[in-house]
Amino acid sequence: MPTADRPRRRADAERSIARIVTAARACLSGDPNAGLDDIAKAAGVGRMTLYGHFGNRAALVEAALADALRAGEEALAAVDLTGDARQALARLLHSSWSLVAESAVLLGAAREVLPAERILELHAAPAQRVEDLVRRGQAQGVFRTDLPMTWLVNVVHHILKGAAEESRAQRLEAEDAAGIVTATALAVLALPAPDPLGPR
Amino acid sequence: MPTADRPRRRADAERSIARIVTAARACLSGDPNAGLDDIAKAAGVGRMTLYGHFGNRAALVEAALADALRAGEEALAAVDLTGDARQALARLLHSSWSLVAESAVLLGAAREVLPAERILELHAAPAQRVEDLVRRGQAQGVFRTDLPMTWLVNVVHHILKGAAEESRAQRLEAEDAAGIVTATALAVLALPAPDPLGPR
């Protein structure tokens, strides 16, 4: 599973594959229904070359998603997640929100073509990182514990996705987005006010 | 714009239209790509009847969305939005979250077929209601004012959509959802802690 032990690939093939995957990420992040045709064109490669490497749409979409997630992992790994969990989360969001946002549409494309469990698998690593962070925040007493962990992790993702949509619709300035997303996510994770409406 | 002054419609036509719109809402809420064929079948009506009333896919999708929003308006109108804005929001979400959640997929279908502004128009009434509520909460000093109003309103919508997705993926029990959604939305709108990390 680490790297290739395949029957060997020539250098130009490797190059083509890289260009195709990159193009696929770009195209599918703009339109989840982009055709293989468009992707090949964007990659500057013949349609047949594409089929030579991927065989069908699902395989290509999976490769594109995997690539996006690999990039995500890289970004995550570069962030300092130690110290105060709130500050760590802020750093994490600032450095990765745009990537997640851009990939949201691609993810949508993947959902139509890949089994749900496969997508879960691919997300496992980054999701784990976020979960660990949330758990640390809870242990530090700065994140809430009254909602399910799964929700806590995923709602952050949904907020990012939402921000991406707002940004695409011009209802959010790209510059402001990172700050707003961070503020929102922190608000969700923060300890709830002891009793928001006074004792009942 | 109120009701019909049209060349007159027969009772059975009215009935057909109602069945079609209902079926369209149901089908498109399950699969945004549902075919007109499926919808006609679900409505228990011939495909030609459907075309007789709608002409094209876009018209039908628009009618379905409009119907869903009409239902939403009804639900909203039935909720008491006076008093403490937080409690009012809680009431609002409890009574309408499932409707919004179910319609999220339908909304997605509409986005592919209708101009963005048309969708905005259709949403105007319910969106205004929510905005008014948020504004009232701000005036009462219980909702934050440091983020753009548009975001505040829309992020609630995104949270509902996210919850719907989680629920569909079996990661959220349907019974728990209302409470979780409410808690999350309130957390987003609440006044942020004076300075979450102590004075800088």
Add this chain to the structure above:
DNA sequence: CTTAACTCGTACTCATGAGTACGACTTTGC
């Protein structure tokens, strides 16, 4: 330099879903 790997155009097949044409049958409204 030679061969296996790779590229890629052209020209298909195939399935799907939108929308149209036509015409016979049925229901409603007055």
Add this chain to the structure above:
DNA sequence: GCAAAGTCGTACTCATGAGTACGAGTTAAG
């Protein structure tokens, strides 16, 4: 009860996008 309005099946056309077949030309690797 009769004309207009509505229903609806069958049989199209048309566009699109996935995937296949074939074969000639190009390039990297030993």
